[in-house]
Amino acid sequence: MATEDQKRIEEFRGYLHALARLQLSARPWLAGKLDSSDLVQKTFVRAYEHCEQYRGGSDAELAGWLRQILNRVLANELRHWGQARRNVGAEQSLEQELDASGYRLDQMLQADQTSVSQRVQRGERAERLAEAIECLPEEQRVVVLARHCRGLGLQEIAEETGRTAASVAGLLRRGLATLREQLGEELS
Structure with a gap:
């Protein structure tokens, strides 16, 4: 090669x-x-x-x-x-x-x-994103990955994780806010 x-x-x-x-x-x-x-x-x-x-x-x-x-x-x-x-x-x-x-x-x-x-x-940005996702608390990481990598809806994630859809939405919102904060404008 x-x-x-x-x-x-x-x-x-x-x-x-x-x-x-x-x-x-x-x-x-x-x-x-x-x-x-x-x-x-x-x-x-x-x-x-x-x-x-x-x-x-x-x-x-x-x-x-x-x-x-x-x-x-x-x-x-x-x-x-x-x-x-x-x-x-x-x-x-x-x-x-x-x-x-x-x-x-x-x-x-x-x-x-x-x-x-x-x-x-x-x-490099992809790697920083993956690192930031890994640093999320486990509950947030699972929800963010299920939604944005696996394409699952809130209800599907709720059923999979044993949580309510409202709880999943909160975890997702907090996880994405943390990612935006860590990565700045890269996700905007």
């Missing part, structure tokens, strides 16, 4: 790290078993090993290809830690969830950038 290709892939480290963190945060039973840095590193190893298979050209295509690799890495790890056999339906669901999370993360960051420096900044 050419050094230039590795540099281009490396520009997506922050973005992939943020996606991996968000996926792991949505699966608290994996705490202590998996680390987002390990998932990103495995993703990069596979990307470097299979770079000749990449046929895209745009940043969006490269991000999508890397998300697919991250999805396979995460599916393998989930299978290792949670299931003995392969479940294709669960893997497809995971892929859709990861794509949706990537799309929502892009929307939260309001990114329409094309230059190398802008892509790096986008990855």
